Amino acid sequence: MPVLEMKDICKSFFGTYANRDVCLEVREGEIHALLGENGAGKTTLMNILYGMYQKDAGSITIDGHEIVFKSPKDAIARHIGMVHQHFTLVPTLTVQQNITLGLRDSGYPFSRERARCEHIDRLSDSYGLKTHSRTLVKKLSVGEMQRVEILKLLYRKAKILILDEPTAVLTPQESDHLFAMFKQLKAEGCSIIVITHHIQEVLDHCDRVTVLRDGCSISTVETKGIDAKQLSTMMIGRELVPVARERQNHHMDAPVLELVDFGFKRNGGKVGSVNLSLKQSEILGIAGVDGNGQKELLETLMGLRHHEKGKVVCCQQDISNASTAERRLAGIGYISDDRHRDSLVLDMGIAENLLLRPAQSTTTTQGRMVNKQCMLEQATRVVKEFSIKSHGLQEPMRFLSGGNQQKLVLAREFIGSPKVIIAFQPTRGLDIGATEFVHNQLLAMRSAGCATLLVSTNLEEILLLSDRIAVIHEGSIMATIENKAVDITRIGLLMAGVKTEGAAR
Amino acid sequence: MKRRDDEWVSLLVVTGATLLVAFGLIALVGSNLMVAASSFLRGIFGSSYAMSEVLVRATPLMLAALGVSIGFKTGFTNLGAEGQLYMGAIAITATALVFPGLPPIVMIPLVILVGFAAGGAWALIPGFLKARFSISEVIMTIMLNYVAINLVGILVRTSLKDPAYPYPMSPILPESANFMQMLPPTRIHAGLVMALLMVIAVHLLVFRSRLGFEMRAVGLNGRACLCSGIQVNRATILSAIAGGGLAGLAGVSEIAGLHHRLIEGISPGFGYVAIIVALLGKNHPVGIVFASIGIAALQIGSMAMQRTAGVPTSIASIVMGALILFLVIRDSRQSIAILEGV
Amino acid sequence: MEPIVVVTTFFAASIRMAIPLALAGLGESISEKSGLLNIGVEAIMLCGAFFSFMVVFSTGSFFLGILAGMLGGLSMSMLHAFLSIRFKANQTIVGLAQNFLALGLTSFLFLMSFGQTTTLPSTRVLGDLPIPLLSSIPFIGQVLFSQNLFVYLTLGCMVLAHICFYKTDFGVALHAVGEHPIAADTAGLQVHTIRYIAALFNGILGGLGGAYLTIVKLGFFQENITAGKGYIALVAVILGKRTPFGILGAALVIGGAEALQIRLQTAGTGIPSQLFAMFPYLMTIAALLLTIGSANDPAALGIPYDRDKR
Amino acid sequence: ASETKASDSMRVALLLSGPANDQGWNAVAFAGLKAAEEKYGLQTAYSEHVGIADGEAAYTDYASQGYDLVIGHGFQFGEPAVRVSSRFPNTKFMAIESNVYSKNAASYVMACEEAAYLMGMLSASMSKSGKIGMVGGFEQPSIVKVVEAYKLGAKSVNPSIEVFEAYISSFTDVALGKEAAIAMADRGADVLSHVANQAGTGVIKAAEERGLLATGDSYDQNAIAPGTVMCSTIYSVPMLVLNAVEKVQNGTYEGGVFYLGMQDGVVDIAPYNSFDGIIPDSVKTLIADTRESILNGSLKIPMIETPTRN
């Protein structure tokens, strides 16, 4: 008997269906994958199960009893737990406070910090989820936050665990570790629902998979006896064309971007330091486990954090102490890893979001006024070129899917034909179709002569796109290697901080 | 179409509810309902003078509310329009008294400029402190209101005092600093024209100009602007200055158009009511025109009601509070659903 | 006059001035911690002041009066919470509108009850309640332990609030709801319920602050008796960074500035009185400048929580 | 525009800057209007809370409704009266305590200083500590002249008397008024006086609470604290209104600044009430004699309108 059965679930927002007659059945002790394009309705379905959204129609049965959840509180009481894609942790509370938030254990209403911390430590030991229960969540890396989210479920004794794109922020090793832990939970009788865009993960680790498309459930299949091709066809209705990186030969000698002894402050006060140089038509990939200073490095490079020491030269121009605007004007484009926070004004439309760049670099401004005509023409062009799906140029970005939002960010950064693109996790959270598009665009820019600094925790992506690969660990570059016949184990070791012989520059 | 109908239905419901409150209270004090209602309407529409008074009162409200709205767009919560208005009033007084001989053609632009600058400078203080040191502008602006009001008190007793009289007020300003009376005997003056021009200017600034775009973007997502190379602090500070300047113009307009001298208490809380006007007008210049006229009419009408029907002003205060609450309820998305459900 | 007496009376005066600010400020800080920004503290205090006076006037019972003050404050804070939560209204507009509403309502009801009169309806005031032994400690005894019930009540509330904020699950929940309501919701907290509870405290404490004015300090009610103290309480909240003792400190600074300016004025100087009137505000600005770089507004302050909207 | 009086009774309107029940300046005017209405069969109307911005509109509205006499109670109503007066030649305008006039608009100034002088004498005579206090509202001529005359009166009795003075920059902040009085009491003042309207009530309450003596202002304020208020100044607005009404009726109302004092029955002091037996006869005689000299013109109390800080 399935532990969970969702039948004919319907949910619409403002008249359009997010879920239409979706069915999902999860058995006890299985890892069940949920697959689908951006906007297919995966998150919506899980939010309904977790009591965040109220379904319009359909029924949910758990252990044979039909249930109605008014809020997550009810779901938690029935031992359901969910880790959202955008973590739901309070940054200004400690790990322990976040994990025990809303619980009433012994001693209520007083917080029994010590007992709770001990309990958390026991849990984290037995599942290999290393944390410090007394640190503030805002000091944690993304990976650590995810561990806290999972501990939150375990602390609450969840029997059905839902994870929305948990691997999007993890390195392959971390992902493997995560799935290993799922297997342990599975053995203890838990059921796990995982949303993911990585088909390989589904095939490697999951027992069954349900595919959603356009709000409808296409089918549920066993992962044994199905291959990646079949799955992606089920998901996007076509076959995926693998991205190919051709060799580029016109590398100029003079570097376009050069970081000399470039220092940046990391969280916790440690100072990282790197030397890097980028040539025209080159993609330099920086691989590394999340939280090794990538974010700080890039934000300092963009002038968003205090410049510590060293020099940044872009096209023979020293921009070490330049403002963000000046750096952008010098020809640097920036794709942040958090598009909602750093890249988009969600309440503005497509057209206006394209204006989000230094005033001097826009072509749609005449004098001090914005040329509306020009602005709309530009937006129309971009929407067409990047095939952005929307309900009009003025539709707030909020209502676009993540994939389409990301396309717009790319489009904007590419408009001014930048000399350098800094791309930080450019495909995080995107479905395979959108990912394919982004990769193609980055390669197109490369062909056009643009130098790209690609920072990603996704090693596959790095290997696929980069001409050279640098590995970052604890704020410094361990080694830089040409991307020909690279030794994956060596990169793995470098990422873990183990230096090996033969590191070439 | 249905949507439009709902708007009207809900507006009717709001009007009805407000009237119910008003009539209930008036009946409680034992005033005659018909007299009260007719005097309210007469106070607003009764004569061309009455109607002009509504516009006279709407003028400073409009200017100050425009100022407040610019701040709100950038996320600068400017509760200091009252103080900025008084700074504008001080500025025009001082300027006109220092250069009494200037011809109007020089004087008028000068006092407008100086008034704008004074209001802007007063708002620059919290604007700068917010942008540079992230000090709460909410408190800062409230505190600066008190400071400005007391500053007026000091000035009209010292350097700007009329030496001919013992009263705490400035001398009458030279004629050249007076705004034109447009339709005598009504008190409508050129300040109204200035306010309407400012509506257009603010509309252009906020919705057409590059700077206005930056201001709105900063208000909606400052972090994204920072990452995009938009000068966030510049936008914040400029919006503070522009907003304060507009409130300063409200002070200029009151002095140059009505009082012709600086005296304490020229603003019966215009700066605070302006916040409500801005919010009711949805921070949109055109919305503000209607909201300021509406609120002015409400105030003028209830004062007339007090004069004729003896209805206490406290009822006007209650009705104003209630009306705003009803409007707020109406505006919330859910309430439309509720009204539909009923 | 002996210096020690000057200092004692000054501190006693500062405390008297600080009590209503501290009580109302504490209430507002609870509300703000939960994410509800209520600019209408003035309204809460005014209703507290009015209803407590009316009940003491007609029943003579301070107990009932204090209760009525709390209920008066509650009526305003719960209205604000209801409109902010149920209707997701703009919290600033609601607060400002309530200030108009309460000013009108209390003046109106006062007029209805007593008419236009030149005889001031007044009551006894709650007397001082020196604490045995403690009150005989030199200086401290005079300043702290020879006061009225409300002073002890305020101190008690501060201690309780401190414990509640930093030692209990409710404090953590309050913080979570104001900082990240989605996180609180997914963790199983009832965001709206907690906000209503916060508004409840805001009303009770603000109502007490108002009641202090009428039934402890003055013994009568008059139109607009709070005269802007609600706005100053908002200042104390920010200055005190929403911590109970911070707010108490801020209230003492503001109250102390007020007490000081009056004392300086009676000492007879040639300075214009408006400069003295400005003094407390200038002090506040100065104090605010000292908080440079430590803005700590709850992230969700003033933003309605809507599950369906991400 | 208005026609000539159709009805038999005269119509008089009054503009007040604050609430009619402020226990002071406005209350006394309102009471005066009501008394005049009863006595002379007038038809009356009044407006509260008329700010400077609204004065002109209020005058205009009453005038266009055909009121015969429109009175603005406060100096700030002078200018608007003059400005409106030319448009309504058939209406008479009046501003109290102002100094401007036109053909049909007059300023009536009450010689409040005469009563205040007597209050100063009484306070100084009754003070045991040699220190008395005076709390003013705003620093403006109508208030300053009272404070200054009070000081002169006190000094005439006891040249070495110490008079504490403070302007609290508010007519409404009762709590601040009380605090100012307490500050003075803390410095040893044992008689407390005020010219602060509503806020002055706080002064009287402070005196009552401390077991000190007080004097009232504007009307007999003994009822506020019967065991505390020895005597009060009286500004008799009915007399003022009568004076004007009579002139309007017999067609002699004209522009100008008119000073009305004790001799005209407009200014006086209240009875001692329960203090009749407490105030020594010598003091009573002294005050009665001084009052007599003011009445017969042999003593002229100077009108000092800017503060002379000692």
Ligand SMILES: Nc1ncnc2c1ncn2[C@@H]1O[C@H](COP(=O)(O)OP(=O)(O)OP(=O)(O)O)[C@@H](O)[C@H]1O
């Ligand atoms: N809060 C919401 N308000 C309105 N519409 C929503 C909301 N959430 C989801 N939708 C709608 O539901 C559809 C499905 O969204 P959902 O988040 O479930 O997609 P998803 O499958 O999780 O996509 P992704 O892979 O990008 O996470 C969207 O296209 C959108 O139209």
Ligand SMILES: Nc1ncnc2c1ncn2[C@@H]1O[C@H](COP(=O)(O)OP(=O)(O)OP(=O)(O)O)[C@@H](O)[C@H]1O
């Ligand atoms: N407030 C909203 N109103 C309407 N639709 C929304 C809203 N928020 C999200 N959506 C819809 O939900 C869908 C998924 O949104 P979501 O933000 O989860 O995208 P995503 O692909 O998961 O991107 P990300 O990786 O940034 O989360 C989108 O198609 C979007 O249209």
Ligand SMILES: [Mg+2]
């Ligand atoms: Mg999703």
Ligand SMILES: [Mg+2]
């Ligand atoms: Mg997604």
